Amino acid sequence: MEASWLSILPFLVVIPIAIYTKQVLPGLIVGLLVGSYIISPTILGGIQTMLVYVVQALIDENNIKIIVFLYSFAGLIGMIKVSGGIKGFVETAANKITTKKQALIVTYISTIGTFSAPTFRFVTIAPIMKALLKKVKMSTKELGFVIETTATPVIVLIPVATAFVGYMVSVIQISTRNAGIDTDPYSLFIQSIPFNFFAFVIILLGIYLSFFHPSHTDAPTEIDEDVDEEDDWHECHPAVSKDLPNKPWNLVIPVCLVIGLTLFLTWWDGNEEGYTLTEAFIRANVLQAMVVALLITVFVSMALFLLQKFKLNDLITSFIDGGNELMSVIVLLSVVWGLSSVTDDLGFSGFVTAYTDWIPDLLITPLLFVFGAAISYFIGSAWGTWGILMPLGISLALSADVSLPLIVGAVFASGSFGALASPLSDDTNTIAKILDLSVMDYARFKLKPALIAAGITTVLYTGFSFFL
Structure with missing residues (x-):
């Protein structure tokens, strides 16, 4: 499909719903549904199309x-x-x-x-x-x-034997594939690790x-x-x-x-x-x-x-019982895969390339990090943030000729900020429960050092944008 402003509608729906509900899955599902109805604008067409995208994602060998x-x-x-x-x-x-x-x-x-x-x-x-x-x-x-x-x-910095690495490689894979980039997603993940500046700073x-x-x-x-x-x-x-x-x-x-x-x-x-x-x-x-x-x-x-x-x-x-604890993550991942495919078919990459050339190249990476950090703070999900932002980041990198490892590192860094700082994150709530802390008091305590680290990270992305 030819690139048009309709390709950004699913993302415009996802972010405010996720922030309002303080959960990322409802926003992703509605975004996928909106994109499906744009492709098949009939009463049953949107639902049927949504099912097709999710099933196609689930039968992929790597997925x-x-x-x-x-x-x-x-x-x-x-x-x-x-x-x-x-x-x-x-x-x-x-x-x-x-x-x-x-x-x-x-x-x-x-x-x-x-x-x-x-x-x-x-x-x-x-x-x-x-x-x-x-x-x-x-x-x-x-x-x-x-x-x-x-x-x-x-x-997020360890490339093997973690619960994160499979998901992180997956969001890179679907985003690069939809953008038409022929690259090994795992190699790109490895290259992005040194640029996850927030993780190193914190x-x-x-x-x-x-x-x-x-x-x-x-x-x-x-x-x-x-x-x-x-x-x-x-x-x-x-x-x-x-x-x-x-x-x-x-x-x-x-x-x-x-x-x-x-x-x-x-x-x-x-x-x-x-x-x-x-x-x-x-x-x-x-x-x-x-x-x-x-x-x-x-x-x-x-x-x-x-x-x-x-x-x-x-x-x-x-x-x-242990595996079932991650079923919500597996559902999240399935919807992320489907949403990425829908927006690709709507011409999302082409739209970003055509309409974001007014942003100075040096500011793309730091602005993406700040934008992603804000989203991850309000939805409390690193994985949700990565799923939402990675297609945008990859498309911006292509349109502005920005270093792919740098932009991928910035997306992962933005989600890491929310996992640490947000009062809604699983990390905050789990550690507060174990240590008998008030979740909100503990989150407020962490916010200052997290913002200091985020500020340093933004400066680093701005500086590295000069050289990469």
Whole structure:
């Protein structure tokens, strides 16, 4: 279809509805419906067209692999929880840490083994820190902020074995394909990582607040002195409940296995094609390697848990319950795929190319980041922001000849801002619940450092636009 202003209508619908409802899915669904009715303007035509776009997205081979990866990954974490892996890790660490410095160092080092997903990270490290809050001598809000800077901002920079990487590669893939760009989406994701400036800035800010900010040494704690420390953290999340066994290896072995297998199978796939060591990792089918590594890990972990006399029915139930926790994300992803295809057929890329040449090239990237950060703050969803903005970012990059890795990095950075700063984000609500904080008070506390980091990030995007 020839490019016209109608191609932007779905996005003009998505953003205000998402902000008004404080949920991204209703906006995406209405946007997809609007686009479908523009293509098939009859009573049943729009609904039928919408169904066609969603079904086409779901039967795509790579998209199916992403869905399998997300569901299986969440299912694996469900089994680790019920087998006492997380509880055992927290119990062991809490008993061995005795000083503030040790606690903070463990917070950062533990990222190596718990970077797979923000919630996974929170339920493994936040209860430890909560149990040691008197020793750490930080306010609970400061502690929560430091923990959060080691979650989503770190995870978005890791290219393998995370719940994020499949989704991030997917939104790049659909956006570049619709824009007519012949590029490997995973390679573009790798190239964009150094340009996710917000993630780097907020991580450095978290390190500064952890080790060098003087107020930490005398900040009052917010744990009641009369409350038993064991109760403080055993009741903060079901994954560390007293009823679960203490089996830290049930966390360590699956995590090490999935990371090791992903790296090995990625190298193996590239090596089979005759590439050198470095080229093998870049040119391999990483999505395929991640899915296969994860499935092997699921089977091996289930066998390990069965040898420990866990009931098969309990393991299967925990796997399904864990996977079902990500069904809302899978639905979100399906609608994002459909919406991207609809707007492509409406000529969205051509419209952006034709009508955005008045924006100075140097301002496109910083303005996109600021715009995306505002959206992500009001909807509280990094993934939703990426799904909405990536098609726009790719189209703007083509129309203005802006560096693709730079613009992709800016889109991912904008979503990272909302995940950290928004009172609506899952990260904010999860950490507040674990640490017994008021969500709004905690969100207000985080907003100032998040805005400082966003300001620095905007300056960096402006500066790099001169050279790329």
